[in-house]
Amino acid sequence: MIRRFRFLALFAALALIAAACGGDDSSDTTAAPSATTTTAAPATTTTAGGSTDTTAAPTDTTPIIIGAAVDLSQNMAPFNTPANRAAEIMVERINDAGGVLGGRPLELRTLDATVEPDVVKATAIDLIDQGAEILMVTCDFDFAFPAIQEAIQANILTVAPCIGTDAMGPNNLGEEGRIAFSFGDQAQDEGAVLAEFARDQGWETAVVVKNNLLIYFQDVVDAFAVRFEEAGGTVVATEEFTGFDGTIGSVVTAVANEEKDVIAISSGFDDLPAFVFGLRALGDDTPIVCSWACDGTFWYQEGEPLNEFYYNTKVSLFGDDPNQDVQDFLAELTARGGPPATAAWLGGAQAVQAIAEAIEATGGTDAAAMAAYLEGFDNKSLIMGEVTLNADNHTVFGRPHRIMQVTDSMPAFLELRTATSPADIR
């Protein structure tokens, strides 16, 4: 009996320690789990200019609820937490300017959906039951799928801040998926922009390193390979692995043994630093180009200066982004909760901005009408630049990417570059 008590007591203690030590709200990587947060301006009658007019005729000031069923505590938390924080700021800005439809405030109601399918589904249902008229979902299609399904069944617009594949939309989800969008950059666009950048540097031959762990990783390097060869380059080898399969060491040596001008990779988690610094440790200083997956410096190895490394991203986090609006937004975001580790946050701000415009343009939250409006985005100017969506592409493309160059482990903005078109990889 004493043994059993000791066993249970220890478990209880561990659980309490876990609960007590979790939930550093100020960090992008460790958000409090399962907390409901709500961001909305007070429901007052305001004019379009933002000033309160107490003499005006009464208008509808009922908040429009945007539900956010996003992971704030597990694998996708580093991406979704800052994206959600940026979405909150954008909601406040819109409300401060008078809301939408002549005075209705937006309300962002957030629940931690984690990445467990049952929790994701239950969270989406919960938010829809609470009156969410639009649903924001986690930045990975597979993790977000249960929530996307619920939104589609409820016939409400569903938007991901930063899913990078073309899985959102009718091509993958059927006609019902016409009300699903992502404000992440399409992998085909990222791969194309990296390939065009590489060719413009005069690099003739490339080794492509394909991590089969995520479709996004695969699509980026497939797009790179297609566009690199379309632009006259030659892919001399493709080395594949699946994240966490333990073979990254042999991938590194295989790549090092190839003759090449440039290496293209899209990867993350443990295998990214293992590849990049493993390759440099072998004395291979070939330029590496990587997608947005390589954003942030948290994975850089201390004491090992990283050079000849380039990546595209949504905005620069290092104080040199060419767009002043972005810099101001980043400063506000940082002031509220510390600097974001990657540029994922921008998708949250941009998604809310687009949603607000769609509500204004269509006069409400009818999913089909809003979807039709969003499909008409043709170089639409939003906070992160010009955005294009259409009937076939429900994930953003044609946006000016920031090409970053890493010198002595310090990323710096190099140039703005827009792909001529997304690469055709399907």
Added chain:
Amino acid sequence: MTDLIQSLVDGVALGSLYALAALGIGLVFGVMRLINFAYGEVITAAAYTLLLTKDLNVGLRILLAVAVAVALSLVMEFVFRPLRVATPATMLITTFAVSFLLQNVAVLWFGTQGESIGFLSDLNRAFEIGGIRIRWITLVSILVGGAFLAAIAYLLDRTDIGLQMRAAASDFTTARLLGVRATRVIIFAFILSGVLAAVVAMMLAVQRPLATPTFGFFVVIPALVGVVVGGLDRLLSATIGGFVIGFATVMLSDLLPSQSRVFLNSVLFGLVIVVLLVKPNGLFLRGAATAERL
């Protein structure tokens, strides 16, 4: 030919790492019949210790990593103690629970993004012989793995505590009746496995320098498979099993056409099934399960 030799070298590197983990798992299994699924979290704890002590000198970091891994191992022994008389299934499920609990504690404390450990990265550099690149960490892994295996073999064969461990492994109840202090023996096995977990964490940190909540998890899975493939009932066979899984992973990866490498784990585990069908007691054990497990 050069490519083949390079693959062999890379295979030995991964195999050595898995062998060390298999050795730590096999030690505890030997005396307690417990397949400790939570062993990966001991490795993870050592990795986070290396991360949190990055401002200290290397010697102190190593000592602290070992201390934390041993301490966590001892806590696990304390937790698992009431289960000594439980069924293997109960013990296994409990280790699953402890594993997931500790992973989630790590998520809450450190987040999921990961942070660079920055530990002895120079060992990841390579020297070249006849066009073959050999990383220093590969040599270190082989030497350290060999040294630990030899030291543990000596301990089991030539020392009192080793004899007691073997007796407890052979028949726990009888050993207790004959005066073997079984609890002390099991604690000693957990301490040794904790030390090995810290060593695995250090080897891994050189090659995969990002500390994440699943840092050790992805090493322990193949190591556990290796222990079963090699043969659970002998420490040496379990260790060799771990080595074989690592070695086979790299060789298969190189043998498979690039576009088929996505099926690497399918092929590998298909082979594991075939091996276990043909040799259910393990690849390196003869006949039925032996009574002595160390």
